[in-house]
Amino acid sequence: MNASEFRRRGKEMVDYVADYLEGIEGRPVYPDVEPGYLRPLIPTAAPQEPEAFEDIINDIEKIIMPGVTHWHSPYFFAYFPTASSYPAMLADMLCGAIGCIGFSWAASPACTELETVMMDWLGKMLQLPEAFLAGKAGEGGGVIQGSASEATLVALLAARTKVIRQLQAQSPELTQAAIMEKLVAYSSDQAHSSVERAGLIGGVKLKAIPSDGKFAMRASALQEALEQDKAAGLIPFFVVATLGTTSCCSFDNLLEVGPISELRVTHLSSKCTGKKEDMWLHIDAAYAGSAFICPEFRHLLNGVEFADSFNFNPHKWLLVNFDCSAMWVKKRTDLTGAFKLDPVYLKHSHQDSGLITDYRHWQIPLGRRFRSLKMWFVFRMYGVKGLQAYIRKGSNQLNEALLQRINSAKKIHLVPCHLRDKIVLRFAVCARTVESAHVQFAWEHIKELAGDVLRVEKE
Amino acid sequence: MNASEFRRRGKEMVDYVADYLEGIEGRPVYPDVEPGYLRPLIPTAAPQEPEAFEDIINDIEKIIMPGVTHWHSPYFFAYFPTASSYPAMLADMLCGAIGCIGFSWAASPACTELETVMMDWLGKMLQLPEAFLAGKAGEGGGVIQGSASEATLVALLAARTKVIRQLQAQSPELTQAAIMEKLVAYSSDQAHSSVERAGLIGGVKLKAIPSDGKFAMRASALQEALEQDKAAGLIPFFVVATLGTTSCCSFDNLLEVGPISELRVTHLSSKCTGKKEDMWLHIDAAYAGSAFICPEFRHLLNGVEFADSFNFNPHKWLLVNFDCSAMWVKKRTDLTGAFKLDPVYLKHSHQDSGLITDYRHWQIPLGRRFRSLKMWFVFRMYGVKGLQAYIRKGSNQLNEALLQRINSAKKIHLVPCHLRDKIVLRFAVCARTVESAHVQFAWEHIKELAGDVLRVEKE
Numbered sequence: 001m002n003a004s005e006f007r008r009r010g011k012e013m014v015d016y017v018a019d020y021l022e023g024i025e026g027r028p029v030y031p032d033v034e035p036g037y038l039r040p041l042i043p044t045a046a047p048q049e050p051e052a053f054e055d056i057i058n059d060i061e062k063i064i065m066p067g068v069t070h071w072h073s074p075y076f077f078a079y080f081p082t083a084s085s086y087p088a089m090l091a092d093m094l095c096g097a098i099g100c101i102g103f104s105w106a107a108s109p110a111c112t113e114l115e116t117v118m119m120d121w122l123g124k125m126l127q128l129p130e131a132f133l134a135g136k137a138g139e140g141g142g143v144i145q146g147s148a149s150e151a152t153l154v155a156l157l158a159a160r161t162k163v164i165r166q167l168q169a170q171s172p173e174l175t176q177a178a179i180m181e182k183l184v185a186y187s188s189d190q191a192h193s194s195v196e197r198a199g200l201i202g203g204v205k206l207k208a209i210p211s212d213g214k215f216a217m218r219a220s221a222l223q224e225a226l227e228q229d230k231a232a233g234l235i236p237f238f239v240v241a242t243l244g245t246t247s248c249c250s251f252d253n254l255l256e257v258g259p260i261s262e263l264r265v266t267h268l269s270s271k272c273t274g275k276k277e278d279m280w281l282h283i284d285a286a287y288a289g290s291a292f293i294c295p296e297f298r299h300l301l302n303g304v305e306f307a308d309s310f311n312f313n314p315h316k317w318l319l320v321n322f323d324c325s326a327m328w329v330k331k332r333t334d335l336t337g338a339f340k341l342d343p344v345y346l347k348h349s350h351q352d353s354g355l356i357t358d359y360r361h362w363q364i365p366l367g368r369r370f371r372s373l374k375m376w377f378v379f380r381m382y383g384v385k386g387l388q389a390y391i392r393k394g395s396n397q398l399n400e401a402l403l404q405r406i407n408s409a410k411k412i413h414l415v416p417c418h419l420r421d422k423i424v425l426r427f428a429v430c431a432r433t434v435e436s437a438h439v440q441f442a443w444e445h446i447k448e449l450a451g452d453v454l455r456v457e458k459e
Numbered sequence: 460m461n462a463s464e465f466r467r468r469g470k471e472m473v474d475y476v477a478d479y480l481e482g483i484e485g486r487p488v489y490p491d492v493e494p495g496y497l498r499p500l501i502p503t504a505a506p507q508e509p510e511a512f513e514d515i516i517n518d519i520e521k522i523i524m525p526g527v528t529h530w531h532s533p534y535f536f537a538y539f540p541t542a543s544s545y546p547a548m549l550a551d552m553l554c555g556a557i558g559c560i561g562f563s564w565a566a567s568p569a570c571t572e573l574e575t576v577m578m579d580w581l582g583k584m585l586q587l588p589e590a591f592l593a594g595k596a597g598e599g600g601g602v603i604q605g606s607a608s609e610a611t612l613v614a615l616l617a618a619r620t621k622v623i624r625q626l627q628a629q630s631p632e633l634t635q636a637a638i639m640e641k642l643v644a645y646s647s648d649q650a651h652s653s654v655e656r657a658g659l660i661g662g663v664k665l666k667a668i669p670s671d672g673k674f675a676m677r678a679s680a681l682q683e684a685l686e687q688d689k690a691a692g693l694i695p696f697f698v699v700a701t702l703g704t705t706s707c708c709s710f711d712n713l714l715e716v717g718p719i720s721e722l723r724v725t726h727l728s729s730k731c732t733g734k735k736e737d738m739w740l741h742i743d744a745a746y747a748g749s750a751f752i753c754p755e756f757r758h759l760l761n762g763v764e765f766a767d768s769f770n771f772n773p774h775k776w777l778l779v780n781f782d783c784s785a786m787w788v789k790k791r792t793d794l795t796g797a798f799k800l801d802p803v804y805l806k807h808s809h810q811d812s813g814l815i816t817d818y819r820h821w822q823i824p825l826g827r828r829f830r831s832l833k834m835w836f837v838f839r840m841y842g843v844k845g846l847q848a849y850i851r852k853g854s855n856q857l858n859e860a861l862l863q864r865i866n867s868a869k870k871i872h873l874v875p876c877h878l879r880d881k882i883v884l885r886f887a888v889c890a891r892t893v894e895s896a897h898v899q900f901a902w903e904h905i906k907e908l909a910g911d912v913l914r915v916e917k918e
Binding site (some may be wrong): 001002003004005006007009010011013014015016017018020021022031033035036037038039042044045046047048049050051053055056060063064065066067068069070071072079082084085086087088089090092093094096097098099100101105106107108109110111113114116117120121122124125136146147148149150153157160175176177178180181193194197200201202203315321322323338339356364365366367369373376377379380381382383384385386 | 460461462463464465466468469470472473474475476477479480481490492494495496497498501503504505506507508509510512514515519522523524525526527528529530531538541542543544545546547548549551552553555556557558559560564565566567568569570572573575576579580581583584595605606607608609612616619634635636637639640652653656659660661662774780781782797798815823824825826828832835836838839840841842843844845
């Protein structure tokens, strides 16, 4: 396929993509196939001679689509959302064309620098503490990981290296294995399975702290485990706090847990209080983190100032297509110190200048795509206000319109209230004679009118 | 941006991509920028209001392209090749539109099943032993990793889990840490830095075996290290053999190293020979592996039958855009057993049927894109013959044309020979009076004519 055929086929593919997304509501959200459905539909080996593009395109509807679970169908409510927007798709086309492997600054300066700046933009949207931003000469900064699993693993490995070096500096006779045997990491019993997996991969114990009645990790339960483990000679070194758990979107109590685990103040303050623990605090906000760009949700992130690393997934809920998992650290040397290997074939003249970022030291793989283009396109084409509106989705205007319809229809009667900036429709059960059937009737009626309001909004 | 604007902008982007790749030869391959060039060109924070698409597109040439190292320029000879083809780009557009996160079979059956079948297709192209193929009910199979670094790490972690379980089964009193302290992995001193990094992440020792005069790892050197380490009470458990090293594309001697490290025959044969070691053999052919699809290069892979896992990067040299790192194992349970965690929110009804593959157990991240679409498009649009021709690039016809030009020009005289299927131009130094200057003259003349032949071929 040469450039001129690509021009033709590429435009056909753009239309196919737009048709697919415009018509996705009409496709069954979950495929009706049994395991092994695909193999009999496909030859047992690759063709020797080239095939025509038409044949491949026709097979998409025949072979692929019947087996696709449509994550972007409005009827898809499983697992978690994954972001999809047209600007991100356009950026990904450009990313594919440039096709650079940005493992170091020199491997494509624009790839590294746009990522650093975009992570600063996003950090500012979240009002992250200054220490997490790269700025011109900051010690911290952000990196795009492929997934929150990798972010957690990278944080755990950096913390492991750090504690091993600290303890060996104090007691040079200690072997790495002797230390690792005693290391313990902690997370809520509601934490994502990838946290347990990071412990398995890192070869350290991970303890699940029982969450409270609201499925939140609290200081008291964590402190209890810490005391027990220290009494048993173990070495606590790493805590993951989850903001927005997978099962029920509960939030660990960061304002309680943060001060316990803050690492950097330990040596200063432990003498005074005896309470600080020498632990790395990682915050996993993969699922809920996008909401923090709205000022009214930002308080849920309070306590982030105690963390060493923070992660959330714009590829879940911020319109940046997978993969784009945003991770920040306060001290970039904690990551680069844990992983840095510098074979001569990857060296370049600027790398020791202190001016540049080589992202290969921040992540598990070596290679990396130009993923910040997606962020750039999305942030600019939506603007912060557009992104906030997407997170909020509903608006006061919609609620007002619904109330107006309800009261015009005169089948039921409601009055609204204001809760801070929100217009809320109050449904008070008032008359002595109200039965369950009346409430059911009212609810069906409200649902019908709400559907009308949303249809009008969409048109 | 709605679907209709995407149709328009998407088609403009297709043209931009085609223009970029058609004109890439005219761009400076390495950017003329200093570290920090980009930040002053970009606002310090994301815009509050949406911007126009034109503004973003214009900024690509103003801000991004001046900082791009053009990996697909024909003047790019740094690092290693990274694949780029139009069919793969079309497939990636479709992948972005479907946007599924295929961590389990149920999360999108087509995503999992096409990957399994494509890895079988590719395995057959390489003539991999049957044990590496999934087939309908095989114990082995392939998976697409993001990078060879991840493949090596996954193999090392699986081997680590396996040996720890084996030793604990024999001696239940042994702790994981006590075993890990003694584990040693091996690779050539020419192995890629990601192998050393996998050792660091996995918390095990990695020893570099001195390579021979051809930069190859040989059995004798490996055996020597093994004897020393075993005498010191260490436990060898993992060997990486490299086929095509990064620095000079040297090949470890697989036919020597393979039999030493074959794992599965150990318990059967160690009684007889006392020579087999209980080690996992991983083959890293990231760089050179694509060549094995040509029968004339396949012998370089001989010995793969001794390996537990094998990896190479179609995203380097097989026209499948990054990321697509192909990894096969003989026993899938070695991987899934090392990583399997099954939280209820990821369970599905088919998972215990034994019929399905949940790729999340085969890799470090949880999420994964529909990357097999790229393989499917590329394999079908090129055909095996087209891919082989791309690896070979030159052809007998080109050599014949060059010879004809040389002998027509009559400034020098050559005769050809056949080496098996290849037409080779023999350059024999014949006359008593030949000086270095004559050879230099001949070489310049041949280069000029060869350039003419290639220009004609291109037009």
